[in-house]
Amino acid sequence: MFDAEKFIEKTIDTLQTEIKGRALIAFSGGVDSTCSAVLANKAIGDRLIAVHVDTGYMRKNESINVKKMMEELSLNHRFIDASQEFYNALKDVKDPEKKRKIIGGNFIRIFERVAEKEGIEYLIQGTIAPDWIESGNHLRDTIKSHHNVGGLPENMKLKLVEPLREIYKDEVRKVARVLGLKISERQPFPGPGLAIRIIGEATPERTDVVREACYIVENEIEHAVDKGLMEKPWQYFAVLLPVRTVGVHGDKRAYGNIIAVRAVQSIDAMTCAYSDIPQEVLDGISTKITNTLGNKINRIVYDITNKPPSTVEWE
Amino acid sequence: MVRIYVIDNGGQWTHREWRTLRDLDVDTKIVPNTTDFQELYSEEIDGLVLSGGAPRIGLTNRLGKCGEYLEKADFPILGICAGHQFMARFFGGEVKPSKIPEFGKIELTLLREDEEIFEGVTKKSIVWESHNDEVIVLPKKFLLLAESENCKIQAMRHKGKPLYGLQFHPEVEHTAYGEQIFKNFANLCKK
Numbered sequence: 001m002f003d004a005e006k007f008i009e010k011t012i013d014t015l016q017t018e019i020k021g022r023a024l025i026a027f028s029g030g031v032d033s034t035c036s037a038v039l040a041n042k043a044i045g046d047r048l049i050a051v052h053v054d055t056g057y058m059r060k061n062e063s064i065n066v067k068k069m070m071e072e073l074s075l076n077h078r079f080i081d082a083s084q085e086f087y088n089a090l091k092d093v094k095d096p097e098k099k100r101k102i103i104g105g106n107f108i109r110i111f112e113r114v115a116e117k118e119g120i121e122y123l124i125q126g127t128i129a130p131d132w133i134e135s136g137n138h139l140r141d142t143i144k145s146h147h148n149v150g151g152l153p154e155n156m157k158l159k160l161v162e163p164l165r166e167i168y169k170d171e172v173r174k175v176a177r178v179l180g181l182k183i184s185e186r187q188p189f190p191g192p193g194l195a196i197r198i199i200g201e202a203t204p205e206r207t208d209v210v211r212e213a214c215y216i217v218e219n220e221i222e223h224a225v226d227k228g229l230m231e232k233p234w235q236y237f238a239v240l241l242p243v244r245t246v247g248v249h250g251d252k253r254a255y256g257n258i259i260a261v262r263a264v265q266s267i268d269a270m271t272c273a274y275s276d277i278p279q280e281v282l283d284g285i286s287t288k289i290t291n292t293l294g295n296k297i298n299r300i301v302y303d304i305t306n307k308p309p310s311t312v313e314w315e
Numbered sequence: 316m317v318r319i320y321v322i323d324n325g326g327q328w329t330h331r332e333w334r335t336l337r338d339l340d341v342d343t344k345i346v347p348n349t350t351d352f353q354e355l356y357s358e359e360i361d362g363l364v365l366s367g368g369a370p371r372i373g374l375t376n377r378l379g380k381c382g383e384y385l386e387k388a389d390f391p392i393l394g395i396c397a398g399h400q401f402m403a404r405f406f407g408g409e410v411k412p413s414k415i416p417e418f419g420k421i422e423l424t425l426l427r428e429d430e431e432i433f434e435g436v437t438k439k440s441i442v443w444e445s446h447n448d449e450v451i452v453l454p455k456k457f458l459l460l461a462e463s464e465n466c467k468i469q470a471m472r473h474k475g476k477p478l479y480g481l482q483f484h485p486e487v488e489h490t491a492y493g494e495q496i497f498k499n500f501a502n503l504c505k506k
Binding site: 001002129133134139140141143168266267268270271272273305306307308309 | 323324325326327328329330331334337338340347368369418419420443444445487488489
């Protein structure tokens, strides 16, 4: 069985031997990168710098909270607002694999800039097993290029360190609990962020729409879980489909986009079953989204596919 | 400690097979399917799992050195998905693209009682699938152990040797008795 305490001990040891100079950790504020950061901090202390990049595709208030968290964890940190850079890079890009690769590449270029300025040689990432499995290689088919593996540019200068590479999310959570991290139960959020929750071009305007919809889905489901109405899903969010359908608003024709609600149960994301959301909760989500985003959205659908045949995120 | 290696045929769930075995305190390792049999043999393994993978066994008949392992092994082998299909073909069965490929949740029905590999598994249970091809003719020396509505050969075993094939995926969380099946296989390897 997986032993979190032994894992922590061994990993700190390995990081101490592996990292000779200064290292930066790509810090999103999720369970994987936070765990990696805390382990690395224990291993190399002051030689570690946590870098959070606001890609412009973060959830509501996310980057502000991450900044707070880096302070609470007493990490040496840098906060970089690169929204415009990401929006520009994704202009006119519709293909999901292209989006993922551009985002992966952009992250690395930003980290390289920080590294050069601060004399850093190592890049620590919170990569976990499904990231490299699904990114594929000579033997395995590429399901999707995870930005931190399949999205890495070939000519990367930084030396990569991935302390969680062989473990899965449920095991990372065990490590996070032993480390006493308050984010141990936080739902996964993909590195490419909201950009892959918009089918087609991820414009800033569409990002605002899906950001609000994700916020509503998260709130409604979390309230329902707190009230004991349903089991907490593994992941729960909204996807914006830039397809237009007809509706009626105050006796007038409406012609807006669609929001798909996605919620799944899993322990490791390698297989998933769609969540059983009670009717009244679905009702609340539907009404809140269409009332808040009325001029943009007039239809809400619920995704009822398992993995396989689908995947968790739509792109 | 029983030692069971996982032969990597490039499946999405190869690493899950390794993890399930590790969670059962089995001494395990993932090895490429290009490894020589002699090298495996010299490590004194007690059993082998042939993982699934993207190769279409219904269309071609290649799966690294899996044929060599099936020919020479005197220890138990568990073939999963593509590994199972390859095993069937290797012993003279037939594999074709599925008329109705299965993905995700399926109900499995066991067809024989008192099979060690299915000890503790109910007659009907939920398993997770992901296949484009399937075994349509069982090899002569094999027994049929389980079926589903759209795939009649879901599980098989050799009549004389400890060789087992499963079309479904016991290694994923959503297969109800998956871990139990691995436990049964590990017990078979201890013998």
